[in-house]
Amino acid sequence: MLNCREISERASDYVDGTLPWHARLQVRMHLMMCRFCREYIRQLDLLARTLRRLPGQGPSPELQKELLAVFRAERD
Numbered sequence: 001m002l003n004c005r006e007i008s009e010r011a012s013d014y015v016d017g018t019l020p021w022h023a024r025l026q027v028r029m030h031l032m033m034c035r036f037c038r039e040y041i042r043q044l045d046l047l048a049r050t051l052r053r054l055p056g057q058g059p060s061p062e063l064q065k066e067l068l069a070v071f072r073a074e075r076d
Contacts (some may be wrong), residue, residue: 002030007037
């Protein structure tokens with residue numbers, strides 16, 4: 001079973017849908033039992049969807065990574 005730190009390391013890939021099925025299943029199992037990680041994933045998903053809706057091409061990949069890093073730092 002994954003712990004909360006491992007969830008935070010995989011969260012972006014989970015939200016983006018790029019995790020392999022077995023890793024996605026491990027994340028889902030943890031989320032069923034951990035309300036804190038469920039909230040974290042919910043917030044990360046909201047941030048990702050908001051970034052994708054920005055006008056034009058949206059933020060550069062570098063800016064996206066920087067914003068996600070700031071978001072993660074706020075959580076820790």
